Amino acid sequence: MSDQPTAAVLIIGNEILSGRTQDVNLGYIARELGEIGVRLAEARVVPDIEVEIIDALNALRGRYTYVFTTGGIGPTHDDITSACVAKAFGLPFGRHPEAERRLLDYFPPEKVNAARMRMAETPEGAELIDNPVSIAPGFRVENVYVMAGVPKIMQAMFDGIKAKLKGGPKLRSKSLTMYTPEGEVAEPLALIQHDHAEIDIGSYPFTRDGRYGTTIVFRGVDESVLERGFQALQAWANDRGVETKQEA
Amino acid sequence: MSDQPTAAVLIIGNEILSGRTQDVNLGYIARELGEIGVRLAEARVVPDIEVEIIDALNALRGRYTYVFTTGGIGPTHDDITSACVAKAFGLPFGRHPEAERRLLDYFPPEKVNAARMRMAETPEGAELIDNPVSIAPGFRVENVYVMAGVPKIMQAMFDGIKAKLKGGPKLRSKSLTMYTPEGEVAEPLALIQHDHAEIDIGSYPFTRDGRYGTTIVFRGVDESVLERGFQALQAWANDRGVETKQEA
Numbered sequence: 382m383s384d385q386p387t388a389a390v391l392i393i394g395n396e397i398l399s400g401r402t403q404d405v406n407l408g409y410i411a412r413e414l415g416e417i418g419v420r421l422a423e424a425r426v427v428p429d430i431e432v433e434i435i436d437a438l439n440a441l442r443g444r445y446t447y448v449f450t451t452g453g454i455g456p457t458h459d460d461i462t463s464a465c466v467a468k469a470f471g472l473p474f475g476r477h478p479e480a481e482r483r484l485l486d487y488f489p490p491e492k493v494n495a496a497r498m499r500m501a502e503t504p505e506g507a508e509l510i511d512n513p514v515s516i517a518p519g520f521r522v523e524n525v526y527v528m529a530g531v532p533k534i535m536q537a538m539f540d541g542i543k544a545k546l547k548g549g550p551k552l553r554s555k556s557l558t559m560y561t562p563e564g565e566v567a568e569p570l571a572l573i574q575h576d577h578a579e580i581d582i583g584s585y586p587f588t589r590d591g592r593y594g595t596t597i598v599f600r601g602v603d604e605s606v607l608e609r610g611f612q613a614l615q616a617w618a619n620d621r622g623v624e625t626k627q628e629a
Numbered sequence: 630m631s632d633q634p635t636a637a638v639l640i641i642g643n644e645i646l647s648g649r650t651q652d653v654n655l656g657y658i659a660r661e662l663g664e665i666g667v668r669l670a671e672a673r674v675v676p677d678i679e680v681e682i683i684d685a686l687n688a689l690r691g692r693y694t695y696v697f698t699t700g701g702i703g704p705t706h707d708d709i710t711s712a713c714v715a716k717a718f719g720l721p722f723g724r725h726p727e728a729e730r731r732l733l734d735y736f737p738p739e740k741v742n743a744a745r746m747r748m749a750e751t752p753e754g755a756e757l758i759d760n761p762v763s764i765a766p767g768f769r770v771e772n773v774y775v776m777a778g779v780p781k782i783m784q785a786m787f788d789g790i791k792a793k794l795k796g797g798p799k800l801r802s803k804s805l806t807m808y809t810p811e812g813e814v815a816e817p818l819a820l821i822q823h824d825h826a827e828i829d830i831g832s833y834p835f836t837r838d839g840r841y842g843t844t845i846v847f848r849g850v851d852e853s854v855l856e857r858g859f860q861a862l863q864a865w866a867n868d869r870g871v872e873t874k875q876e877a
Contacts, residue, residue, distance in 0.1 A: 394831075395829065395831050395848075396831055396833060396846070397655070397656075397659075397672075398659055398669045398670065398671070398672065399659055399660075399663060399669070399800075399802075399848065400655075400656040400657070400658075400659030400660035400663060400669075401831075401833075401846065402833070403653070403656050404652075404655075405651070407645070407648075407652070407674070408645075408648040408651050409648070410648075411645075411646055411647055411648030412647075412648035415647060415648060421646045421647070421648075422646070422676065422681075423646070423673065423674065423675055423676075423681070424645075424646065424673065424674035425671065425672065425673050425674075426655070426671065426672035426673075427671055428670065428671075429831075433670075433671070455811055455815075455832070455834065456811055456812045456815040457811060457814075457815040457818055457819070457832040458815070458818060458819040458822050458823075458830070459822075459830070459831055459832060488812075492812070492813075494812065494813075494815075494816060495816065496812055496815030496816045496819070497812040497815070499815075531834065552647075554647075563703055563704055563705060564704045564736075564740070564742065564744055564745040565740075565742075566705075567703075567704040567705040567706070567742075567744030567745070567747075568742060568743065568744050570705055570706060571705070571706040571744070574706050574707075575706075581643065582706070582707070583643055583644055583649075583677075583707055584703070584705040584707060585644060585649075585650070586703065586779065598644070598649065600643075600647065
């Protein structure tokens with residue numbers, strides 16, 4: 382999987398770290414990246430504190446092909462992401478003419494105020510990311526994509542940039558749900574993983590209607606290897622009379 | 630808030646980064662820590678890769694009062710958290726006698742196998758964390774608490790250690806939901822934040838039944854300052870005839 386581009390997600394916001402808000406952006410971005418063959422390699426959640434945001438940005442942007450940030454680009458005093466991105470890159474920070482135009486077109490004159498116009502500020506030279514939901518744009522600086530935290534807006538922004546990202550070989554996956562405890566299937570699974578090192582085998586225990594079960598997920602770029610690993614596990618289950626169900 | 634102990638959560642598992650599994654442990658731990666006055670200051674999600682786990686552990690454990698890890702302590706080949714904790718601390722890794730006893734008591738002899746007994750391995754000198762759900766324990770080494778990823782088990786483990794954590798002044802919060810867009814309330818809010826620097830004011834926009842609204846959350850240890858900030862905002866809303874609703 383070494384020819385796959387990589388990515389990190391940086392979630393910015395006290396509300397996630399206080400437990401007030403359940404993040405759902407990470408999963409969305411993860412699944413979307415998976416579809417285009419970009420491997421999400423790390424995620425971090427930091428509070429609305431300048432030094433924390435800048436340090437995390439600088440650690441991640443040097444390390445991964447893409448960094449996606451969510452949160453902190455609204456009109457209020459705690460929305461400091463955009464200014465932090467400018468500082469992380471050492472760029473001047475100010476009104477982006479096109480962002481300004483979009484906001485002034487959208488808001489009737491009596492609704493224009495300094496707080497709302499803060500949403501037109503970006504690091505110098507930033508490329509805007511369209512916001513078809515509520516106009517105020519996100520932006521990109523080099524490999525850092527700065528998006529809103531509200532899931533509906535974030536998703537609309539991501540949908541707009543997705544086609545521009547350079548992907549890699551698509552990661553395929555195949556799942557087998559087995560009605561046997563994880564501790565029973567662990568040993569055959571380790572052998573199958575050993576024999577098929579190119580794929581990644583994950584194991585997720587569950588209880589359903591009082592029965593113990595395990596879902597095994599095979600992931601990899603080579604469908605034939607995936608299929609061989611899958612069949613090896615299916616054969617083990619058949620030999621032992623373990624009930625299985627192939628997942629979509 | 631400087632006399633508050635701090636914490637980080639380290640979420641370990643490919644399934645979170647692939648988007649297959651929605652993490653819910655972070656929010657649970659965040660809310661529980663809030664109750665005892667520990668400030669959750671950062672969270673990271675890393676894959677089941679040894680060097681990533683070790684690097685994240687070492688970065689976080691030196692920086693925060695507590696580190697809580699979730700995931701990667703089951704019986705399968707991809708469960709490598711425990712061994713990584715040993716490496717991060719430079720400790721020998723092997724069977725914990727009490728963990729071994731618990732597993733052997735729990736599993737009938739025909740169910741005992743090498744994979745399951747891996748769950749008895751800890752860094753040397755680790756203190757066990759009870760698992761009332763499925764027996765296999767978590768453990769603590771210094772300020773690092775290693776817990777399961779399955780939410781029901783993680784919660785049971787956390788409930789067992791919560792009373793042993795040294796908390797700080799409890800963070801109180803008070804919320805006001807206003808039926809006005811975030812861009813309208815941003816300026817008075819910035820002034821109120823400026824006048825009440827000891828509290829932390831967060832602003833969360835929403836749309837409900839087609840109406841724009843904003844929930845304002847005041848957080849801080851001093852209830853009287855919280856109340857003053859809250860009343861200042863309520864007065865602003867009353868002056869403008871903005872409909873408000875106090876949240877629990």
